[in-house]
Amino acid sequence: MYLKTSEVDFKTRVRQQVENPIMRKAVANAQERIGANRQKMVDELGHWEFWREHASEIRDHVLQNLDAYLYQLSEKVTRNGGTVYFAKTKEDATNYILQVAKAKNARKVVKAKSMVTEEIGMNHALQQAGVQVIETDLGEYILQLDQDPPSHVVVPAIHKDRHQIRRVLNEQLGYDGPETPEAMTLFIRQKIRQDFLSAEIGVTGCNFAVAETGSVCLVTNEGNARMCTTLPKTHIAVMGMERIVPTFEEVDVLITMLARSAVGARLTGYNTWLTGPREADNVDGPEEFHLVIVDNGRSAVLGSEFKDVLRCIRCGACMNTCPAYRHIGGHGYGSIYPGPIGAVISPLIGGYKDFKDLPYACSICTACDTVCPVEIPLSKLILRHRRVIAEQNMTQKSEQRMIKMFTWANSHPGMWKVGMVAGARAAKWFIKGGKPMINVGAIAEWTQARDLPDADGESFRSWFKKHKAQEKNNG
Ligand code: SF4
Structure with a gap:
């Protein structure tokens, strides 16, 4: 599984999703709840438009100086004792991760939620090589058991209700406890704990990498990324090449926007900062640290009329407000990046051949433009895709x-x-x-x-x- 999550054609996918009342109810409820919380947090912060403008300027500045910041980041990570690998393609990235796994004789990898690892098909590549991959984010864990792709960049199992989750746990792991989120979470937590203790490698994404210090920032609500990065002896962080900030000062602004936009909270439960492998006097942390910086088409986007999309901080707010997403859910898009951001980025990274329908899964209502914390003009970029598709005679x-x-x-x-x-x-x-x-x-x-x-x-x-x-x- 990588960027493309379905072999079914677009119209059939959409029809299947529209006829799925459980998904539609679950997504609508989540949109309402997250949307209301987000608005509360936006109002509480005040001067939201000023914050958006500032966040957008930070991201633009980074993109305009990306080569310099990438250089600075890689120098710092290396000086801190880590190893940096620049992966031009998804194959380069997975091959490097496989190499590390082989060198460490790894049989098991624990993994925190990371969209870029989905994009490069890391799990599939490791599993093909005989390495077991355990998702440790609660939603991802359930999806992995059910062999179901994620349908949201922040809330991957947004399309499932608790009855379905209990069924999955019962069928796959023999769970026979109550249907409450608390009981099911406790059950999963006890299972995953053994995996944290026995895995040789922990893999995470990277919400932001700080060029000045070579630090990697991880934002979770479950604390699982901390377990992935402290218990296994080797930590591999995988990041899209654009996810850099110059210093901690800019991270401060972006994290403020990210948590509020993503889940309607002042901060996420856990904000973790990692600067290289464990030092002699550290009580925990990995002995080895690898940072895999993935291009996979991003350089080409940087020089194109779609470059604004690289400002994205994957908060998911555009999905939480999109009426099309509300009706067809994430699986309707057939990409691990669904919703308005998916309609823009999937054809750029995965090509028009597989994703030319996505820019049409949009009514150009512009709700996404309004909520995007880094002012990405998503509706304009969607229209640009439609223009390119028409100009290149890809329409019927x-x-x-x-x-x-x-x-x-x-x-x-x-x-x-x-x-x-x-x-x-x-x-x-x-x-x-x-x-x-x-x-x-x-x-x-x-x-x-x-x-x-x-x-x-x-x-x-x-x-x-x-x-x-x-x-x-x-x-
Ligand atoms: S496009 Fe904007 S709203 Fe959508 S995920 Fe990216 S940052 Fe969030």
């Missing part, structure tokens, strides 16, 4: 023909006028009871959830003329 042939016909008629005023009159007359005959007489193909899909108004045979221009005259007469 029938659509291309229709657009050509429309363009031709639209640029011949006489033809347009005749067309409008003829169209209005035909519509009177053609539409009955809200549906067209011939309801097939794209028309049937469009009218599946929409009724057309019954037409009276009058064209818009004629109606408008009458309407204006009436207005004049009425004074």
Whole structure:
């Protein structure tokens, strides 16, 4: 499993998700709850727009000087006793991790939640090589048991309710306790504890890396990243190459925005800072530290008209507000990056071939633009994707023909006028009871959830003329 999470085509995926009431209810409830909490925290902080602007400037500054900060970071990590590996592709990244696992004779890896490791398909590569990978984030652990991909970047199991979770625990681990979150969490915690103690390697992502000190910042609500980075002898942190900040001062701002935007909290439960491997007088920590910095297409994005998307701090706020995400959930997108951010970044990293439908899973309501803590103009970037898709003739042939016909008629005023009159007359005959007489193909899909108004045979221009005259007469 890597960036692409489904082999089913987009329309079928969407239909399956729309017909899944459990997912839709779970996602709607989560959106409501997280959205309300987020708003409370935004109001409490005050001057939210100023904070957004500041956060956006920090991210832009980093992107404009990324080469220098990457250099500084790698120097610092090396000086602190760690090893840095720059991975150009996802294969480079997984091969390096496999190499480390081999050198350590690792049989078991414990892992904290990390989207970039999903993106590069790390679990699959390690498992193929005979290394057991245990997800230790509660949601990810349940999904791993159920062989189900994540559907949200912050709340991976957002689509499941507690009955489904209990069923998974019962079928996979023989759990027969109550259906309460507390009891099920306790059960999982006891299982994972043994894995923390026996794993040779701990893998984490990296919310932010501080160039000035070579530190890696991990933000969790469960404390599992601390266990992954203190108990196993080797720690591998995997980060997207853009997740850098110059100093702790900027982290302060970004963490303030991240926690509020992601889960509607002032801070997440655990904020962990790691600066290299264990030193002689440290009581815990790994003996070896590796930082894998993943490019996987990001350099190309940096120099493109989509570069703003690299400001993303993966807070998930755009998903929590998106009406399309509310109806089709994360699995509707078929990418480990769903929602508005997924609609932008998936085609950039994974290519249009697999993800060209995603920019169309959007009504351009711009709700995501408003909540994004780093001011990414997501709706504009989605429209840019649509433009590229049209310019490169990746749309359906029938659509291309229709657009050509429309363009031709639209640029011949006489033809347009005749067309409008003829169209209005035909519509009177053609539409009955809200549906067209011939309801097939794209028309049937469009009218599946929409009724057309019954037409009276009058064209818009004629109606408008009458309407204006009436207005004049009425004074
Ligand atoms: S695009 Fe903005 S709102 Fe969406 S995950 Fe990234 S930072 Fe958060």
